[in-house]
Amino acid sequence: MSTVALIILVAALGAMAALVFAPSVRQSGRGGLMNRFGPEYDRAVSRHNGDEKAALWELSERVRHYGNLPVQRLSPEARESYAARWAGLQEQFVDAPAHAVREADRLLGELAVERGYASASHEEQMDAMSVRHAYTVDGYRRLHLMAAQTRGGGEVETERMREALVSARSLFEELVRAQPQDRGLRRRHPSRRPVLPQQSRGGQRPGRIPGQRLGPAR
Structure with a gap:
């Protein structure tokens, strides 16, 4: 077989392989x-x-x-502070649901920024967070939209506000929970564990959002 023919054969086989494997x-x-x-x-x-x-x-x-995007560490004290503030908002929801939703939106935004998700707009922040928190970030969107509705002065059903607050909790827990890049902090403070929203220092459950099940965080 001539050199030219061999080159043509190799090229043809390469093209066939590309056609076969490109879709996969x-x-x-x-x-x-x-x-x-x-x-x-x-x-x-x-x-x-x-x-x-x-x-x-x-x-x-x-x-x-x-x-x-580098994710910033949270100290154990900061985690406990955020968890305690979220638990307090759950208690406030019973008497002032709209206020609790707005404060939860502000708190989650503050936590996101401290974790390293600071952006020029809320949509950019959501896009950045979706890369690592794709399965929970939409709960924050729902909470943010609900908070905006309550600021507009219109009447919003309490159940819808409750659902928005509950839907945002998963992202909150992911952000406040220790992450792999925080191992150094955990080694330096082995006895310090963040108090998650379903638990207080005294072992008592804080006031809960009506209808919410506050089981252990997964």
Whole structure:
């Protein structure tokens, strides 16, 4: 076989391999983003009117922009403080639900910024957080929207406010809980554990939001 014929054969085999394996590579990338972002993937597709390619591009850009964003440590004292403040808001909800929702929105935003998610806009902050907290960040969106509605002066159903506050709790717990990058802090303070919202120092449960189950954090 001549050299030219051999080159043509190799090129043809390479093209065939590309045709065979390219769909699986694309599917792997798509599947990886779908698994990573979960509900955020569906939200992105909906925002792009069903255009999956546009949604995948947007999510890829989030990873590129925010994937290496350094997450700041929280001291054990800061964790306990945030947890105690959240528990206090749960108690306040019974008598002043709208105020509790607005304060919870402010508290979660403060915690996010301290964790390193400081952005020029709320949407950018949500995008940054979605890279590591894709399965819980929408709860913060719901809480933020509900807080805005209560500021508008309109009447909002207490049940809707309760649901918004409960939906944001998972993200709060993820942010306040010790993360892998905080191992140094845990070693220096082995006996200090954050008091999560369902537990107080005295072992008593704080006042709960009506209808909420305050089981152990997973």
